[in-house]
Amino acid sequence: MPESKTVSKNPFRASSRKQKVKDGLGVGVFAIFTYIIMACAVVIIGKITLDGLPVILKSEAPFINTEFFTKKTMTLNQFDTAEGEMVRMDNDDFYAFREKNPDAVINNHKTFSYAGGGIIGPIVGTFMLVIVCMIVSLFVGISAAIYLNEYARKGKTLNAIRLSIMNLAGVPSIVYGLFGAAFFVHSPFFPVFTNTPDWEKALFAMPLWPTDGYLSFQGWGESLLAGGLTLAVMALPVIIAACEESLKAVPKGFREASLALGATKWQCIRTAVLPYAAPGILTASVLGITRVAGETAPIMFTAAVAGKDKLPWEDAQGTGLYWISDMMTQSVQALPYHIYVVTGKLPDDPALKNMQYGSVFVFLLLVISIAMVSVFLRARFRKKLKW
Amino acid sequence: MAKHFQKRGKRILGLDKQSWIKGFFVGNAGISIVVLFLICFFLMLEALRFFPSHHESLKVYRQSGQEYVGHLINQAEGYQEFVSFTNQAYFAEYDALFSKERGIKDSWGALLGEIEDEGEDLAEALEDARDEEDEAAIAKAEADYSAFLLELTSEVDRASIDSFGRLAKHDDAWESLLEAARTYDPVEEDTPEFVAQAIKAQKEGMSDFTKAKNEIASAGTTLKDLRSKLVGITAKIAEDAEADKSAVARKEAILEGADQLEGEARAAALEEAEKIVIRDEFPYGERVKPLEEAKQAHKDAVVKMSAGLVAGIENIPAQLSSEKAVELVAKIKKGEERFLENVDRSLEQATEWKYDEELGFWNSVAKFFFGRDWITNSSWTDVYGLLPLLQGSVMISCIALFFAVPLSIGAAIYVNRLATLKEQNLIKPSIEMIQAIPSIVLGFFGIMVLGQQLQDWSQAAWVPEMFRIQDRLNAFNAGLLLALMAVPTIFTLCEDALNNVPRAYTEASLALGASKLQTVTRVIVPTAISGILAAVLLGLGRVIGETMVVLLVAGNRISMPDWGQGLGIMMQPTHTMTGIIAQEMPEVGEGTLHYRALFLVGLVLFTISLAINISAQKIIKRLGNA
Incomplete structure (x- = not known):
């Protein structure tokens, strides 16, 4: 056999020039991709901030347009004065103006529903929905995570639970909306306290002596409860995943030490695991809930209405339990749905611009700042809790 | 402390405290199973009831003859398109050739109208004077009238008379019109020579096209008349059939009401109840006889229509001077053959229609899954077909993934292997921030900013014709925004x-002298490929189920794409499954057919997302273990 003429190259030789250029180009492409993504985000957030900031700021003290945050959503009036100047006024201002100057010339009077006033209604509605969602999903989610991380042994039950959590995470938000509409809104399994049961819808109604009210199983209708629970169901997989991660981060030694001292399982979890996992659980869950609370599709058919001139607690009737029940079964305005109404459902007009950019900016600010704070806190906890 | 850890033996229902606590946690974890089950159950509960009701409504559609008339309507409407195209072509050509003449004719008419409106009294005075043959009066009336004409012509508003500006470039024609108006005699009502000439010239010049146009228009009238007649008949049948179903209940209600009445009112109520006929079966056969009889007339009308169309199109002048007319005529000629074929096929189907032909249950299933139309709130009949929505969803997802996959995989590789620590600490939270941007905000951005921007950009000279954007809201716009939504999901996974690639692989590769990039592309990525594939799949799941962006930005037009445009269909507005829900x-009202159809769309969506999820898990399991 003739000796091979190709001498194997030195594997430790310096890279050729060509290879270096190639490397540089490759890395450059990946870097460009990364920064394109970042640029997109910056452009979107920047544009909305630039156009939205002027709506909520004022030139004189206190420099914040408090009316935008404290007034209810109402109709916007637009008209030309005798001098040909175009004026826009909220409905209440407009009526006051008409009363004061009954002879004022009003030309080209146009009205725009939901485009005037402020956004206290949507803000309050969103907060209440999130609170309902949080209470339910945190309770169930944390408990489920504790089971999965602390109690569960490998087996069929665990597999089934894991599989369903994983699948729940992939269900589209609109499907949650449909489910909420069919289950929480229309099905009669959910009870309300009321003096006037809806006999046609009610499965049955239990008279509550000595008051003259009933516990009526008639479904919740489009309401805070229905919307909040739909959101909670949707947040569940996110929260379980977040909590599990935090529980896993607690070292095994803590549990072993606690159990070795004779603690029961529950005592061990309560005293040696939960306190150390709690900060992580909370921040991660808040992050998850913010994401879910920003969704519009699940509340479209379960809770949200386009316009409402009273806040939930102003509109509630009755006393005590009846009052609470009535408040929780009110439909509400919600910020994301409000944005959808003023941009997607109404014909576009320059008169809407203030309301559109104002509410989008406020919403984005809320969501992003909560997310940022929790990302920041999470990073701190991770650094702090080192074992 | 010791007290803390003491064991207590108290038992409730045979279980000690620890078991109860464990049970509590198991129960909460089990909620996820219950919820998944409930979602399946409630979706199916509504969705599966769609098929029987759909079958029922299709049956009525066939029995009442609406199916037959539906064919006829399609034919008539298809033909109407040709009529309107020819009209458009005709007027485009007319304007190109005889713009000046048309301007003269129309302006003269408008001028006369003005003169007659304003000078009615003066004209009457002149006529009276002439009747009385009083020289002085005639002279005075004539002087008055010409003074009036002079005044009118001097202050007439040219823009309102020549409203389309056809004479804008022909000042001489305008002047001679005014001149003629000044000497106009209201009694003789003569048309000036040059106006008459203009009218004659355009009439002669357009005579061929006029003939062709009229031929095409008149050929369709018989079918049109037949259509309005039959639509009325079938609508009545369907209405009566519907009333028949509730006959028993109505009769009972009236009889019950009559019990509480006295005397005459009672007799009247009883008589009314007597009038309600209760039949076992609605006599469709008898009622649809007029339709059976109309079949021959229908056939004749279609034959006449087709012949008229062919002849009319042949008569359209071959030489056209307007570009728009040429384009339209080309469109007409292109569509002609397909239309004639379609009409023949639909006529065949129509003649084969029998009211009592059995309608298989699978028909209602197939009509939903393979239907090419989704029409609701229409005056004729609602159609629920999934295909246009499905293809819209798929198309938008493809666009989104086309952009999102390279970007996010590239970014993930960069951040994970190539970037400095500082960059990592900047990029990772930023991408998490993108995930926090709510979809409605992205949709808002698409409507207010991106749509207009893309449309402006697409008008640039180097962009191929088919990518020019006509509608601000379209699939491409939505796809871009969804790409941004998918990026965080794909990036994180x-x-x-x-991260799961063992460190030893990297070290081994580097030790052999591979560069950083070579290590990444030849060692790390191939090892992690199953995870990357799963990430892409889950990104697809996220995109296909996204609602608000597509609802706001996709344009919401339900139609099957026109594949003749190639990739240009990306620039068309479309509708999606999530958007329609x-x-x-x-x-929609709870429990209606429409409501159930929407739930069925939701069920399809749910099934798709489950399938995507499960296959992603399978990929991780199978490839991951290898």
Whole structure:
């Protein structure tokens, strides 16, 4: 056999020039991709901030347009004065103006529903929905995570639970909306306290002596409860995943030490695991809930209405339990749905611009700042809790 | 402390405290199973009831003859398109050739109208004077009238008379019109020579086209008349059949009411109840006889229509001077053959229609899954077909993934393997921030900013014709925004997959002298490929189920894509499965056919997302173990 003429190259030789250029180009492409993504985000957030900031700021003290945050959503009036100047006024201002100057010339009077006033209604509605969602999903989610991380042994039950959590995470938000509409809104399994049961819808109604009210199983209708629970169901997989991660981060030694001292399982979890996992659980869950609370599709058919001139607690009737029940079964305005109404459902007009950019900016600010704070806190906890 | 850890033996229902606590946690974990089950159950509960009701409504559609008339309507409407195209072509050609003449004719008419309106009294005075043959009076009336004409012509508003500006470039014609108006005699009502000439010239010049146009228009009238007649008949049949179903209940209600009445009112109520006929079966056969009889007339009308169309199109002048007319005529000629074929086929189907032909249950299933139309709130009949929505969803997802996959995988590789620590600490939270941007905000951005921007950009000279954007809201716009939504999902999962590659692989590769990039592309990525694939799949799941962006930005036009445009269909508005649910759900009543159809779309969506999820898990399991 003739000796091979190709001498194997030195594997430790310096890279050729060509290879270096190639490397540089490759890395450059990946870097460009990364920064394109970042640029997109910056452009979107920047544009909305630039156009939205002027709506909520004022030139004189206190420099914040408090009316935008404290007034209810109402109709916007637009008209030309005798001098040909175009004026826009909220409905209440407009009526006051008409009363004061009954002879004022009003030309080209146009009205725009939901485009005037402020956004206290949507803000309050969103907060209440999130609170309902949080209470339910945190309770169930944390408990489920504790089971999965602390109690569960490998087996069929665990597999089934894991599989369903994983699948729940992939269900589209609109499907949650449909489910909420069919289950929480229309099905009669959910009870309300009321003096006037809806006999046609009610499965049955239990008279509550000595008051003259009933516990009526008639479904919740489009309401805070229905919307909040739909959101909670949707947040569940996110929260379980977040909590599990935090529980896993607690070292095994803590549990072993606690159990070795004779603690029961529950005592061990309560005293040696939960306190150390709690900060992580909370921040991660808040992050998850913010994401879910920003969704519009699940509340479209379960809770949200386009316009409402009273806040939930102003509109509630009755006393005590009846009052609470009535408040929780009110439909509400919600910020994301409000944005959808003023941009997607109404014909576009320059008169809407203030309301559109104002509410989008406020919403984005809320969501992003909560997310940022929790990302920041999470990073701190991770650094702090080192074992 | 010791007290803390003491064991207590108290038992409730045979279980000690620890078991109860464990049970509590198991129960909460089990909620996820219950919820998944409930979602399946409630979706199916509504969705599966769609098929029987759909079958029922299709049956009525066939029995009442609406199916037959539906064919006829399609034919008539298809033909109407040709009529309107020819009209457009005709007027385009007319304007190109005889713009001046048309301007003269129309302006003269408008001028006369003005003169007659304003000078009615003066004209009457002149006529009276002439009747009385009083020289002085005639002279005075004539002087008055010409003074009036002079005044009118001097202050007439040219823009309102020549409203289309056809004479804008022909000042001489305008002047001679005014001149003629000044000497106009209201009694003789003569038309000036040059106006008459203009009218004659355009009449002669357009005579061929006029003939062709009229031929095409008149050929369709018989079918049109037949259509309005039969639509009335079938609508009545369907209405009566519907009333028949509730006959028993109505009769009972009236009889019950009559019990509480006295005397005459009671007799009247009883008589009314007597009038309600209760039949076992609605006599469709008898009622649809007029339709059977109309079949021959229908055939004749279609034959006449087709012949008229062919002849009319042949008569359209071959030489056209207007570009728009040429384009339209080309369109007409292109569509002609297909239309004639379609008409023949639909005529065949129509003649084969029998009211009592059995309608298989699978028909209602097939009509939903393979239907090419989704028409709701229409005056004729609602059609529920999934295909246009499905293809819209798929198309938008493809566009989104086309952009999102390279970007996010590239970013994940960069952040995970190539970037400095500082960059990592900047990029990772930023991408998490993108995930926090709510979809409605992205949709808002698409409507207010991106749509207009893309449309402006697409008008640039180097952009191929088919990518020019006509509608601000379209699939491409929505796809871009969804790409941004998918990026965080794919990025995070990809990064996890890259993290899972054992450190030894990297070290071994580097030790052999591979560069950083070579290590990444030849060692790390191939090892992590299963995770990356799963990430892409889950990204697809996220995109296909996204609602608000597509609802706001995709344009919401339901139609099957025109593949003749190639990739240009990306620039068309479209509708999606998620969008249709969000759009129509708030408006439909609970339990209606439409409501159930939307739930069925939701069930399809749910099934797709489950399938995507499960296959992603399978990929991770199978490839991951290898």
